[in-house]
Structures are given as structure tokens and as C-alpha cells.
Amino acid sequence: MKVHSSWRYTSPLCQVVLVSFVCFATVGMFSAVSNLGAGGTQSITLSNITNAILYALFALTGLVAGSFNNIFGPRVTLFCGSLGYALYLAALWVYQEKAQDWFLIFSGAVLGMCAALLWTAQGCIMLSYPLESEKGRSFSIFWAIFNSGSLMGGLIALGINLKAGGLDAVKVSTYIAFFAVIMVGVALTWTLLPPNRVVRTDGTLVKIQKSNTVREEVYALLSTLKNKQIMLLIPMFFASNFFYPYQGSIAFKSFDSSARSVNGVVKSVGQILGALILGFLLDKLPMQRRNRGLCGLALTVVFTIVSYSWGIKYQIPITRATKWERKISYNDAAFAEPMSIFILYDFGDAFYQGLAYWIMGAITNDPFELARFAGMYKAVQSAGAAVAFAMDATEVPYINEIAAVFGLMMFSFPFAGMVIWNIRDSNYEVEKVVYVDEVAAENNNTIAVLETANPNAPAFDRQSSGSSEKKM
Template sequence: MSMTRLKLPAFYTSPMAQVVLVGITCFATVGMFVAVSNLGAGGTQDVILYDVSQGVLYGTFALAGLVSGAINNILGPRLTLFFGSLGYVLYVGSLWCFQTQRTRWFPIFAGAVVGFTAALLWSAQGSIMMSYPLEKDKGKAFGIFWAIFQFGSFIGSVIALAINIKDGSLGAVSNSTYTAFVIIIFVGIASSFLVLPPNRVIRSDGTVVKIETVTKIREEFLGMVSLLKDWRTLALLPMFFAADYFYAYQGAINAGMFDGPTRTLNATLEGAGAIIGALFIGFVVLDNKWLARRTRGYLGLATLVILEIVIWAVTLSWQVTFDRADAAALKTAGKLINYRDDSYAGKGILFFFFYFADACYQAVAYWIMSALTNEPFTLARFAGLYKAMQSAGIAGSFGMDATSTPYLNEHLATWCIMLVSFPFAFLVIRTVKETNYEAEKVVYVDTTKESAIEDGIRGENARKHSAEKVPNKTEVVESIADM
């Protein structure tokens, strides 16, 4: 017997509404984490400690990402998002505690905790963003989510800038900045309960995202094995690994070359770049209604390749003018670059485009995954694997930085890894079909008994109900996982 549930308004059960809600959760949790990270060494000004904590965080993230998709599919997205968001408040609190009490172990411990919880959050987020929307809206879904999420980083940086700009000699983040971050993160944790399970989400064409709301451990194991046996998954691993390898390098030069107020300004520019880049690539390129699906993939990849070549070539022209010794000398002399200095000209634009290109990179990676299937359980596993490999790359980059690797070596390693991954991504895009609807059958809400949807009965039973009611619709063609 099914429990009577409150009938939800149509706009709330739409895929885009759910994407927006997940964006709000990430806006207030991951966004604040990114804002703190972009303040230079996480606001601690202790680059070595920050690198160690980040290495632990992303090392744990890499391991947890291998199973986080399965956990999401077993628990459901709402609980997974809730548990996934808890680690961020602990991590920001640990940085605050270090600044006031000098407890060096706390950021490292918190890094390990948030590495696990972040894997949960991003698997749930990836599954929702990639499988709930219609195929024609997946680029837009990324653009909307990423813009909202990065707006958290942008607002957090603006808060820090407004508070800290009064003191041009600022060396550390103020207590009031940390207080603002923690309050916003708690709001994000609460917002995770607004997200609906897939069986309550109905697309604009009347299809249900998925009747089954959870799966079993054995099914998850076999599903991950099947995913890893696909050559396209293996071909995407280099792109996954390279996705955020630049984090350590970009953070190191931000902390090493700029004073406190200018670091917050750079972080604000990064947030703006990410927002604009996500909306551009999602709406203008990947969901361009005038182009065939595979052509949009080619165009998105070409846009990304051009951006990465130009941005990193410009960065190289600046990088060859200084090294770590020069950065240390500037800090000792109290002559770190300030936004009022003539030497700052152009560097703010570079930080803007670091994250403009990053948004395009993330968009293309997610678009490729979501173009291979619409099935939400599969996409949750894909999202977990993506974040696992991405985190392994980030952990490696922070490991390089923690050993004081020359800036130039970090730059070249970051750039080369990205460039090597692009041909493999091209090969995968070549296999993209115009639609996956014909291969992945779905259920229309008007041909399925309401109790079947509310109770989340198994797909076989749901299809039986559908066939009994409308025999001529047994071959429906909308993806069961267009999140």
C-alpha cells in the first residue's frame, strides 16, 4: 500500500528546478570552499600545510570516488547530497581553527573527511545534472548549475574582498570572513533536503526520470565493471585526470605573488570567469539548436582546445619572468603585487580566463558523459569515476607543489597533460549518437499508475502497468535517465 504524498507543483518536479536546487546546495557548500581556497593557501598563508591538506583531501576523494556512485544509487540523491555537504563546514572550520589556534593536524584531518564527503556530493550532483534534463538541454543544465555553484565562489570572494580591502597589508583572512563562510555553508546543508528522488521528477514531455529510486550492492558492482570494460570510459580517463590539475599551480602563484586584497580580487575574477564561461559553453555551443549533436561536441572540444592553448601560452610568457626565489624575495621585502600596481595590469584578466576555460573544460567532459547514456545509475557511476580521476590529478599536482617544484615545471606539466587528453576525447565524441532514446526505453507518467511512481516499484512492473493501459506505447523513446 502506498503512502499518500503531498502533490508537488509542476515547476518543482521539473528537471531544471532540481538542477537549480543542486546548484544552490553546491553554491553554499563547495562554493564557499572554493572561495576560501582561492584566497591563497586556503587563507592560511602556510602553503606547505595547505598543500599537504589538499593532497590528503584529493587522495581520499580519488579513492572514495570509485564507490561514491554506488553509494548514491543505494541511498538516493537527497541523503547523498546531505552527507556529502557536511564535510565542507568541518574543513572551513579547520582553517579557521588553524589561524586562531595553530592546530596543524586539524586541516589535514578535515581534508581526509571532506575528501570522502565531497565524493558523495559530486556523484549525486553529476547524476542529477546529467540524467534529469532532456538530451537537448544537457548543456544548458550544466551552464545553469555551474553558474549557480560558481556564484557561491564569487559571492564568497566578494565578501572577503569587502571585508579585507580596508587593510592593504593583510596577510591572513579575517575572523568575520570565516564566520560568513560557515553560516552560508550551513544554509547549503539544509537546502539538500529540497532535492527530489528521480521517481518524482517529470520531464516536459511527460516522462518519468526513473521508476527505480535505489539499486542493490551487487547491481552496482556489476554496473561499475561494465562501465570500466567500455573502451570509451578508458579513453576519457586522461581528460578526467587533467581536469583540475592546474589548481595547485594557480593557487601557488596566487599565494606567492600577490598580497591579501589582490588575492581576493583574483578570486572574484575567477568566479566571474567561471560563471560567464559556463553560460557561454552551455547555451551557445553545446546546446546550439542549429547543429547536430556530434557537431556540437566537436565544436565544444575545439573551443576548449583553443582556449587552453592561448591561456597557457600567455601564462608561460609571464612565468618565465620569475621563479619561487623571486616570489620569496617579494614576500620578504613586503613588495607582493597589489592590484594598484602597474605590474598587475593584465594579470587579473589571466585569472579570469583560468576559470572561464575551466568551466568550458568541465562542461565538455560532463556533456560527453551524458551523451553516452541517459541512465541515472550509470551516470552516477560515471560522475564518481570522473571525480575520482580528477581528484587523483589534483592530489598529484599538490604533491608537486608541496615539494617546491619549480613553477615552470608545474606549468608545463599542467599544460601538457591537458593537451595529451584532447585527442582521446575526440575519439569518444566520434561515437556519440544523435539520440539515445531509441536504445533506452522510458515510462510516461500518464501511462503508468501513480502508485507505481510514488512507491518506486521496479521497472519491469512499471512497464507492465504501462502496457496494460496503453498497448501502443510500449516502445516509448525518451531516456529513463535524462536528469
């Protein structure tokens, strides 16, 4: 059987790179604005209200986003999702000029629904397209490119900030730059191939089934809601974005605009490095898949304990009532300790998010099921973020916020460990795999599938897909 190049346009990794650049240009710009503190609005209250609504609708839409993806396909789902980011950046732009609170809040609500669609399609592509032996690398590639968008946006804001001497004088030019990049991301959604045209390196097709009907998706969604493994991951899903409101709020409280810009740049670098480390560990360690997952879990637990223990120690003297004569600047000696803590937060964030995605990808290879898993993940994750933003909006004491973040993350680890302990070394033996022996150009390049779930496929092909990994 012909082995297909890993980087051919029809390959999974090429499609993962494309969806990564979509998120680079859309979510990356949104993250860059958020990393400026207070969502770029300079009003922490308005930012918290907008984000609470955004994540609440994100959570509700996430429940059905997987079904939307399975009915309309990932390309349409990504396109619809990307439009929300353009609207939100436009609303921030208008807010800086006209101070229209209602439009910003409305755009946040729309973005919540759109983001659920975009992230569900992204999760489906990242988890179901690659081989089992490439899923850690798939996350690393995506997370690195996606956070490069945040890095670029942060550098744009930092450069303008340092040149103009503050954010207040340069907001228009900042948002024009961000908006232009987002529109490129919207256009890129149409470069993605439908799943039935994506061929893995071992010659297997990602999907040949027709899209599900609405009725089929309703029944399948109900089945997902009762999946024992997904239920055990609910605490991890809930905690996976719970820390962002606290981190953004304490950065806004402590840092001036230049320090926040530097923090945004360093945050993206930490996320990229963390993703690369985790991807290597989950794919390349010479042991069974379960043991690789447990190593990833151990690494995540260690970083969580170290970073939040240090963070709590630093946090204790800082309260909501603390008044600064002058906020910390990036060139102050006092900037070193909180910046070091934030770097540890960023590595731990990449480990936590990557591990959650990898676990879902280890449960199944079915793109329909993984789309529903991704939607469920984003729904529960966003519900947690909505609660966290609501807490911060009501000015819960900082020490209580960080304690809730730390406690939720630690609570989630034993349940994640239970799921990892029971994952198979491969799902290829129990799930249908479709092989392609030839691709014929019939009626506008229709793909002819000549071999379906062939139990007698050559040993080379099965090994290359990861189903015959050496037992350790």
C-alpha cells in the same frame, strides 16, 4: 500526453537549480577560501599537504561513490557529502585561532571522502535528470549558480579585506560568514526529490527502478571500469583539476591579499560567463549532437593553447627563488597582465569541465550509470589534483608545473575527440524510456506508472525529448 512545466518543483531543471544552490553554499564557500591563496591559511606548505590528502581520499572514495548514490539515493548522498565542507571550514576557523595543524589535516581527509559523495550525486542529477536537448543548459545553470557561491564568498572576503587592510586582522569574521552559508547548504539537501518523483517536460520519468543492491552495484562498477569510452576519457578526467594547485600557488607567490581577493571575484565571473557560452553552444547550435560536441572541443582547445602559451611566457622569469620587494596589488599597473591570463584560465576551465560533463551525458541517460560515471570522473580528477598538489608541495619549478598542466590538457583532447566522434545523436531509441500518462494520489501520493518503454509514444513527445533532432 500532458507536457509538464520546465520549472515545476518536480521538473529536472528545478532539481538542478536546487542542487546548484547546495553547491553554491558548500563548495562555493570552499572555493572562495581556496581562491584567497594557500587555502586561506597563509601557509602554502600546510595547504598543499592538506589538499594532497584531501584529493587522495577524494579519488579513492570516488570509485565507490556512484554505487553509494545508487543504493542510498542522491538526497542522502548529498547530505553526507555536504557535512564535510562544514567540518573543513570549522577547522580553518580553529586553525586561525589555535594553529592546530592536525585538525586541519584531519578535516581535509574527511572532506575528501565527503566531497566524492556530494559531487557524484550532483553529477548524477545534472546529467541524468534533464532531456538530452537540455544537458548543456543544465551544466550552464549549475556552473553559473555554483560559481556565484564562489563570487559571493570572494566579495565577502574582498569587502572585509579592503575595510580592515589585510586578511590577518579579519579571519574570524570571514570564516563565521562562510560557515553560516555552508550550514544553509547542508539544510537545502533535504529539499531535493527522489529520482522517481522527477518528471521531465515530455512526461517521462527519470527513474522507476528500485535502488540497486550492493552485489548489483559491485558488478556494475566493474563493468564501468571496463567501459571503452570512459577509458578514453581518463586523460581528460585526470587533467581536469590538475591546474588548480599551480594557479593557486602562483597567485600566492605574486599577489598580495587584496589582489588575491580581486582575483577570486574575477575568477568566478569568468567561470560563469564561460559556462553560459558553452551551454548555449552545446545545446543550441543547429547541427547534430556530435558536431556540437566537436565545436565545443575546438573552442576548449583554442582557449587552452592561447591562455597557457601566454601563461608560460609570463612565467619564465618567475621562479621559486624569486623575491618580491612588494607583492603585486590590485591597483598596480603590473596587475593587468597576470589578471588577464587568469581570466583566460577561468574561461578555459569552465569550457574544459563543461565539455567533460557533456560528453558523459551524451554517452547515456541512465541515472545509475551516470552516477558511476560521475564518481569515476571525480575519482580520476582528484587523483590528478593529488599528484599536482604533491608536486607543488615539493616545490617543483613553476615552469615545470605549468608545462605539465599544458601537456596533460593537450594530450587529453584527441581521446575526447574520439569519444565525441562516436556518440549517438540520441540515446532514446536504444535505452528504455518510461512515460507517465497520469499521476494518481494513491497511498500518500504513490506515482502510478502506466506506460513503460512505449515504442508507440506520440511523435510530439519523442521530438520534445530530443530523439528526433534534425539531421544536418
